[in-house]
Structure formats: C-alpha cells, structure tokens
Amino acid sequence: MGRMSPRPAPEHLRAWRALLVAHRRLVDRLAQELEEARQLPLTWYDVLVHLAEEPQRRLRMSDLAGRVLLSQSGLTRLVDRMADAGLVTRERCPTDRRGTFVVPTPRGLSTLEAAAPGHLAGVATHFAEHLDEREAALLGDVLERIAGALDAPA
Amino acid sequence: MGRMSPRPAPEHLRAWRALLVAHRRLVDRLAQELEEARQLPLTWYDVLVHLAEEPQRRLRMSDLAGRVLLSQSGLTRLVDRMADAGLVTRERCPTDRRGTFVVPTPRGLSTLEAAAPGHLAGVATHFAEHLDEREAALLGDVLERIAGALDAPA
C-alpha cells in the first residue's frame, strides 16, 4: 500500500498561512515606523537589542549571526555598515585570535534607548493588543516548541 | 504628567520573539527542503499555489504581488525568471490593456503538483505536528486578527 505523506489538516493550514501573512505585515509595518521615526533599519535595531542584552555587552560574530537570523557573510556586511555609522565597533577576542567581538558604541546604546519606546509601542499596538495574557502564553509555548524542534541542523 | 507609551507585557514580548524565530526557522527549513527535493525556490512554489487556487487560474500582477508579499517591481522580476523557466506566461488583460495576467503553464501546474505533497509533508512535520486542533484554531484566529488590523495602509 502507498504510504501517504502526512498532510496538514485544514485548520493547521489556515494557521500556517496566517503565520506567514501576519509575520510579513508586522515586520513591514514595524520596520516602516522605525525608519520614519528614527531613520533606523529594523535589522540595526535588532543587532543593538541583542548586544545590549548580553551581560558583557558583546557577542561574537557567529553568535550574533545566529541571533539576528542572518548568514555569516550577511552579518559581516551588516556590521560593516553599522560600524561606518558609528553604532558598533569590532574588538579582537583575546583568548582566540580568530574570533571577533561586536560591541555597541555609546552612541549605539543611546540610539537603541531612544528608539526602543516607540518600537515597543508599535509591538504593543500591532501585536500585543490583539492577544490576552492566556493567548500570548499559548502562542509563545507553541512557537517556541516549533522553533526548538528546528534547532538541530537538518 | 507624561503619558507612557504602551509597553508589551513580558508574556507578549516572549510570544513576539517566538514568532520571529519560529517563522525564520520554518521558512528556512521548508525552503531548503523544497530546493533539495525539487530545485524549486519557495517563492516560486508560492506563486504557483496562488495562481492554481484562482478559479480562472490567473492573477493580475498587482494582485499577485499582494498575495506573495512582494513589491510590484520585485514581482515583475520574479515573474520574468519564472517565465524564462517556462512555468508561467503573461497574458494581456482584454478589458484593460494596462493590465497583465500571470498564468501558469501546464509545466508550471505539473511542477506544483509534483512538489506539493513533499512541501505539505514538511509543513505537517515542522509546524502542524506541534499543535493540536484547538491550538491551531486559536493561532489562526489570533494571527488573522493581527494581519487584518494591519490590512489598511499605514
């Protein structure tokens, strides 16, 4: 007998498509608002957030690439642009000279601080206001489960 | 008194971040599997799906751009490539000669048919299997609500 490949149920397919559309519209809108308010690309904001969250205020290039969901070489170029703009600098890793740390400059940190309230307000308005606490918890659980299962390489 | 801008609750922020990570990992993985199995970019697959779903098997350039979440000019280029590959053709709109229809070729439709089971199996494995019916329904509702609210232009 032919083994059918698993097919998502209609309800699951609807959720999947809604995920694609909602994600795209949210990211587009938030990026547009951040650009208009602060002339700051969302990817730059994202880099600064991840750096600022580190206790040492620094991340290796490869770790940062994973955080911002970009390829190695894509991140090299992104950091180039942000360094040109004076928002981050590179520091050699003392214990392993192959490694490079990305470190936010004071100006990078203040740029983040200035942009964060507006951006978070956007997340609240366009995303959070549509979910109650219970729904947010469920969404977080489900999506973390999905992402976790995809963590291991193909 | 200074009015605070709305800040997402921690639970909401967690859900938002999970959405970003899950989306990226899902799309990356599904694109990779489709490329390996069928040498077909996920964006091409997406175009073919939306065309095949239309009763008339055709969409105007601008409508298709909305469906696949691409800019007008981005879609022009994408359709160029797919036409070069023989998967779609352009047809002039008879009632409005400014308009252009994109129509899948027989080869485009058979490419879609060949690719769909494997891709849907991927959606089942990487996405649907992690949600029960009730969770899928909630996810769909919430995300459609969010996307709907962003429908109107900025």
Add this chain to the structure above:
DNA sequence: GAAGATTGAATTTTCAATCTTC
C-alpha cells in the same frame, strides 16, 4: 492626471573561495 506595470540604479543578501588562527 492616475493606475498598472516595467526598467535602471542602488541596496541587501547569499554562495563559494580565501585567509588567519587554532
């Protein structure tokens, strides 16, 4: 003059190759 679509130029991202250090 506006709508639908395309084009040229510029930007962003990736792949493969390379270079340095382990």
Add this chain to the structure above:
DNA sequence: GAAGATTGAAAATTCAATCTTC
C-alpha cells in the same frame, strides 16, 4: 585539517523614474 571571519561575484529586492493606457 577545522573554525571564525571576511571578500568577490552573483542573486534577489527595492526605490525612483518611466512608459502605456485609462
């Protein structure tokens, strides 16, 4: 020889300008 990162060349996407038709 592998890991961390960068570079050149190529691919994909966007913005502004353009062209055609309404």
